[in-house]
Amino acid sequence: MNSTEIESNSDLNIKKKLIKLALPATVENILETSVGFIDSLMISQIGLFAVAGVGIANAVLNVYIAVFIALGIGTSSLISRYIGADNSEKAKLIAKQSLLLAIVSGLCLGLVSLLIGPQLLKLMGATEQTFNYSLQFFCIVGGGSVTIATMIILGSILRALGDTKSPMKIGLITNILNIILDYILIFGLGPLPALGVAGTAIGTLVARLLGTILLYRKVQSTILSFSFRSIFQRSNYQELLNLSFPAALERLVMRLGQVLYFGLIVAIGAKTYSAHSIAGSIESFVYMPAYGLATAAATLAGNSIGKKDYVETKRVAFYAVKYGVIVLSILGIG
Known part of the structure; x- marks a missing residue:
């Protein structure tokens, strides 16, 4: 077999791995x-003011999520x-x-949500009509930020091992539960x-x-199995922080x-912001393949650097960008 054939087989192998890892990650993002x-x-x-209120709360929560995702990037890369x-x-x-780090940062941001949540939402432009809706959602979901952080990190650990199917399956279970609970709790059912x-x-x-519990149990069945108590052992965090901190700054700049x-849209009016929130939810479907490819590329590039x-690292990056441009161009035209 000559060098051209070897290179061709290597490229084919990279393409297959990229797609195999990217597809489940894309499906997971689409489900979410x-x-x-x-x-x-x-x-x-309930009403457009309720949609606007939840949208305002989610805008602040997305800043939290940016921090957790940055930590997830450092985790999966290393x-x-x-x-x-x-x-x-x-x-x-x-x-x-x-x-x-996920637990500590999640608890800290949860405390921030409970202590200064009203001030943050008013700073975002929550009006008298939207404030109560926004505060109800923000205090409960933001107060439980530790569950967002741990789900993101445990999912990142599994994906770093090349397992994108398990987070997808667990995501399916938790999302179905979320829809059922939301319907029952929003509109009531029987005595509820x-x-x-x-x-x-x-x-x-x-x-x-539930997602956190299922993901942690799945991690325990891998080669990275560890007891919960062992996470409190002293160790040097410099390597993880050095990689995660720049990613956090990048995402924070984007989210802020x-x-x-x-905030400028909220100032126009709650109905306008409600329309923007609904349109944004639809638009976000377009980005899902890119997130899937990014997850796959991070895992494969990390393996090849190791x-x-x-x-191989360069070839992984090339094909990830190539597929991303093709798929998102088609979806963008759509």
Whole structure:
């Protein structure tokens, strides 16, 4: 077999791995987005002010999520790199460190939500008509930020191992539960009273708590299995923080820009912001393949860097960008 054939087979292998990892991650993101869209439809039955209130709360929560995703990026990059280098013990250490950081940051932001939630929402432009809806949702979901953080990090750990199917399956379970709970709690059923916006927040929190438990149990069945107590052991976090901090700054700049942009729309009027929130939920479906490809590329690039195969790293990046441009161009035209 000559060098051209070897290179061709290598490229074919990279393409297959990229698609195999990207598809489940894309489906998972689509499911998550679909739940948000269905939630918006159910909340719209309460009224447009309710939609606007939840939208304002989510704009602030997206800043939190940006921090958690940045930590997830550092986690998956380092774990996949150490797995590629066949150093599972170091990968396990990163998994434990990232979970502890997720819990601490989630609890801190949860406390922020409960203590200064009203001030944050008013700063975002919540009006008299939208404030109560926004505060109900924000205090419950934001107060339970630790469930968002742990779900993101545990999912990142599994994806770093090349397992994108398990987060997808668990996402399907939690999202179905979320929709069922939201419907029951928003509109009431039998002896259960209609809780409105507070109902969708409670349903979201319960579903995420279940997701955290299922993801943690799945991690325990992998080579990175560790006891919960072991995450409190002393260790050096510098490597993880060095990689996660720049990613956090990048995403915070983007999210804070969106917060400013959303604030300008809120100033126009609650009905306008409601329309924007609904349209934004639909538009977000377009981005899902890109997120799936990004997840796959991060895992494969980390593996190849761990093996010190930098030629493969470049090929992974090339094909991920190529497929992303093609797919999103088609969806953008649509």
